[in-house]
Amino acid sequence: xxxxxxxxxxxxxxxxxxxxxxxxxxxxxxxxxxxxxxxxxxxxxxxxxxxxxxxxxxxxxxxxxxxxxxxxxxxxxxxxxxxxxxxxxxxxxxxxxxxxxxxxxxxxxxxxxxxxxxxxxxxxxxxxxxxxxxxxxxxxxxxxxxxxxxxxxxxxxxxxxxxxxxxxxxxxxxxxxxxxxxxxxxxxxxxxxxxxxxxxxxxxxxxxxxxxxxxxxxxxxxxxxxxxxxxxxxxxxxxxxxxxxxxxxxxxxxxxxxxxxxxxxxxxxxxxxxxxxxxxxxxxxxxxxxxxxxxxxxxxxxxxxxxxxxxxxxxxxxxxxxxxxxxxxxxxxxxxxxxxxxxxxxxxxxxxxxxxxxxxxxxxxxxxxxxxxxxxxxxxxxxxxxxxxxxxxxxxxxxxxxxxxxxxxxxxxx
Amino acid sequence: xxxxxxxxxxxxxxxxxxxxxxxxxxxxxxxxxxxxxxxxxxxxxxxxxxxxxxxxxxxxxxxxxxxxxxxxxxxxxxxxxxxxxxxxxxxxxxxxxxxxxxxxxxxxxxxxxxxxxxxxxxxxxxxxxxxxxxxxxxxxxxxxxxxxxxxxxxxxxxxxxxxxxxxxxxxxxxxxxxxxxxxxxxxxxxxxxxxxxxxxxxxxxxxxxxxxxxxxxxxxxxxxxxxxxxxxxxxxxxxxxxxxxxxxxxxxxxxxxxxxxxxxxxxxxxxxxxxxxxxxxxxxxxxxxxxxxxxxxxxxxxxxxxxxxxxxxxxxxxxxxxxxxxxxxxxxxxxxxxxxxxxxxxxxxxxxxxxxxxxxxxxxxxxxxxxxxxxxxxxxxxxxxxxxxxxxxxxxxxxxxxxxxxxxxxxxxx
Numbered sequence: 001x002x003x004x005x006x007x008x009x010x011x012x013x014x015x016x017x018x019x020x021x022x023x024x025x026x027x028x029x030x031x032x033x034x035x036x037x038x039x040x041x042x043x044x045x046x047x048x049x050x051x052x053x054x055x056x057x058x059x060x061x062x063x064x065x066x067x068x069x070x071x072x073x074x075x076x077x078x079x080x081x082x083x084x085x086x087x088x089x090x091x092x093x094x095x096x097x098x099x100x101x102x103x104x105x106x107x108x109x110x111x112x113x114x115x116x117x118x119x120x121x122x123x124x125x126x127x128x129x130x131x132x133x134x135x136x137x138x139x140x141x142x143x144x145x146x147x148x149x150x151x152x153x154x155x156x157x158x159x160x161x162x163x164x165x166x167x168x169x170x171x172x173x174x175x176x177x178x179x180x181x182x183x184x185x186x187x188x189x190x191x192x193x194x195x196x197x198x199x200x201x202x203x204x205x206x207x208x209x210x211x212x213x214x215x216x217x218x219x220x221x222x223x224x225x226x227x228x229x230x231x232x233x234x235x236x237x238x239x240x241x242x243x244x245x246x247x248x249x250x251x252x253x254x255x256x257x258x259x260x261x262x263x264x265x266x267x268x269x270x271x272x273x274x275x276x277x278x279x280x281x282x283x284x285x286x287x288x289x290x291x292x293x294x295x296x297x298x299x300x301x302x303x304x305x306x307x308x309x310x311x312x313x314x315x316x317x318x319x320x321x322x323x324x325x326x327x328x329x330x331x332x333x334x335x336x337x338x339x340x341x342x343x344x345x346x347x348x349x350x351x352x353x354x355x356x357x358x359x360x361x362x363x364x365x366x367x368x369x370x371x372x373x374x375x376x377x378x379x380x381x382x383x384x385x386x387x388x389x390x391x392x393x394x395x396x397x398x399x400x401x402x403x404x405x406x407x408x409x410x411x412x413x414x
Numbered sequence: 415x416x417x418x419x420x421x422x423x424x425x426x427x428x429x430x431x432x433x434x435x436x437x438x439x440x441x442x443x444x445x446x447x448x449x450x451x452x453x454x455x456x457x458x459x460x461x462x463x464x465x466x467x468x469x470x471x472x473x474x475x476x477x478x479x480x481x482x483x484x485x486x487x488x489x490x491x492x493x494x495x496x497x498x499x500x501x502x503x504x505x506x507x508x509x510x511x512x513x514x515x516x517x518x519x520x521x522x523x524x525x526x527x528x529x530x531x532x533x534x535x536x537x538x539x540x541x542x543x544x545x546x547x548x549x550x551x552x553x554x555x556x557x558x559x560x561x562x563x564x565x566x567x568x569x570x571x572x573x574x575x576x577x578x579x580x581x582x583x584x585x586x587x588x589x590x591x592x593x594x595x596x597x598x599x600x601x602x603x604x605x606x607x608x609x610x611x612x613x614x615x616x617x618x619x620x621x622x623x624x625x626x627x628x629x630x631x632x633x634x635x636x637x638x639x640x641x642x643x644x645x646x647x648x649x650x651x652x653x654x655x656x657x658x659x660x661x662x663x664x665x666x667x668x669x670x671x672x673x674x675x676x677x678x679x680x681x682x683x684x685x686x687x688x689x690x691x692x693x694x695x696x697x698x699x700x701x702x703x704x705x706x707x708x709x710x711x712x713x714x715x716x717x718x719x720x721x722x723x724x725x726x727x728x729x730x731x732x733x734x735x736x737x738x739x740x741x742x743x744x745x746x747x748x749x750x751x752x753x754x755x756x757x758x759x760x761x762x763x764x765x766x767x768x769x770x771x772x773x774x775x776x777x778x779x780x781x782x783x784x785x786x787x788x789x790x791x792x793x794x795x796x797x798x799x800x801x802x803x804x805x806x807x808x809x810x811x812x813x814x815x816x817x818x819x820x821x822x823x824x825x826x827x828x
Contacts, residue, residue: 011624012624012626012635014441014451014453014454015441015442015445015450015451019433019434019435019438020433020434020438021433024433024434027428027429028429031429036429037428037429038428038457038458038463039428039455039456039457039463039467040428040455040456040457041453041454041455041456042437042453042454042455043452043453043454044450044452045624046452049452049453052474053453056470060466071605071606071625071627072605072606072609073605073606073609073625074609074613075622075623075624075625107776107777109810112604112606112607112610113610114606114609114610114613115606132777132778134606152627153627155780155783210426270715271692271713273692276696277692277695277696277699277705277708277711278685278687278691278692278693278694278695278696278699278711278713279692279693279696280692281691281692281713282690282691282692282693282696282785285691285692286781286782288781291691294691294713294715295715296712296713296714296715297691297692297712297713297715298710298711298712298713299685299692299695299708299710299711299712299713300710301684301708301709301710301711301742328715367700367702368700371696
């Protein structure tokens, strides 16, 4: 079996100043493609620890992905450590010096002297292109182990891995068979509630379920053999049926899914936000094509109350949704009311009628997470309306205190 | 120097299903207390990899914290692997069996047979109490290296580390002194430009600089001996002077700093956003106390243009800022105009006058990052105004195409 390791470098990763999302991302991508990591490690910027770890990994692995330490500053030592570990010289790669000079010339800036270092690589390396940054990656063999060195900046790292490193691995190790992974994104339930429903399911050999939980979603993942499409689709349908009420999207994020619905249904949308303070508008704008359907949005100052007391909050949000829709001339309007104690109201006005609900939190959230949950509830009302699903589902993490629906015909009659 | 490592275990950590927040937390806590980690590693649940890694760490470290794999299920193998690596037997610790029985009795549940395994520890171990869970930790010495085994559940792990492991380390290694770290957050420049300016600085023994780059900020970090306050403050002042133009906050995030300025200056703020789509409003609301000063906000539909062509964009944003301020009755209003080609306009209206600028991006950003940069430019105008600094600085990552300032007196005269 191919032994693959990843080494993350940098004091800021080692000392926990930043969470190593590059490593989590790579692990998952490699796992899905049949290149499961057998080990990950992290060291700081000290040259001796770097060299020591590179040596250790070279003896115990077939492939190592090294991340970070390719920048222009003096604490970026990955290339130097690789040369030491491989007992070769650092040499200038003139093609990269030229790229660097062109990069800065295009920005009408003189290349800082410190960047010159980024073209110095261990002798025998093969450059891995970085089309969006100044740090090139490189591949070099040390003690018969293939090392891929990559920059720490996530966008540069990810592009390099997807477009160059993974294809190179597949070329050199064509017999690694990956797993397929399907993801069902759920909202408003708990991991144990999901697993209680799914544990009964008998999965065929080679298939298994995984869960990944992060506010506000829980992902259910079905792992199984690559290319086994017919069986996979049937299994997904079974799983979907068992947890349908909570599934907000399949194999795409909820945000992408809602964007696709908006584009498909060609519905223009306006917003009026109190508790979500612009985040709902921002959420709806994330997809550039769906953003074309976004009409105006209001963020209501925190000193202005929508509704004087809890009884009024729902009615006020409800009325505001209708008024916003009329005023903006959009097909749909969504309103998030202020949080009072532990409850909040959300309302959606459409050409078929208006829905409004007051919900309360069943657990304690940070302010930031609270905003995220309210934004998601509001977006979920839109998703449910656009997919002709019941607009008021059962959420185990939220209690519905009140709900209200008035069809368009009744609104017209007023 | 004491060599301390951390080993995280579990397929879900290795394969990136969960981000290893325990490791980030421990690294930071240990760093601040003078027990800097020299290495972190992660392996899966396979017994052979676990034993191999424990052996390797035992030869290269003085202290190792192992996290995870102490649960009751068959894939929890840390205690067994420790016994194998240390060449001792697993033996029952009756005091933990009693605790387990009491734990379940208190919940009126019969103890599942699988939990009995949690009282089986390598011979010679010392139990580390877990007051809130069924997995006890333990300390055991393998090849003269002290291993502390801890449960993966974050709350149990953290309590154990804080109340038992860290105090034990301090008792056995009383001479470890931690480091202090000061952070200067910068915006609108590059890591190489910063290091070109700071590289000349001769730092005293024990002090060094680190950089951390993530859109839209670059942090400059000054590491140095603990408690050396007078010298640290002087160094910080030196560093600050060299890069003052780009520093947006010191030892707090820019968002916190701006929130504190808003509260201190008691300035109410309204917003009108086109390119930032609600994100500026959301940014300003993040601090609950500062949110009290947020007046209304508008998000302008993407079909509505502020300004018909590039020439008009700045004038339009400028006019809109004044109108929004008057209409909302706030002290300040901030406007972000639409992105055209690669340029965008931002304007701020205050009681002292109005500032507006059109900037263009010098590099390619994702849509999301572009919004983040524009939001930060707008917030930076607010910060500069509130701290009586020049509102138009030099940004190396952005080119200023136009700027405009009209003092309040001239606005009144119109």
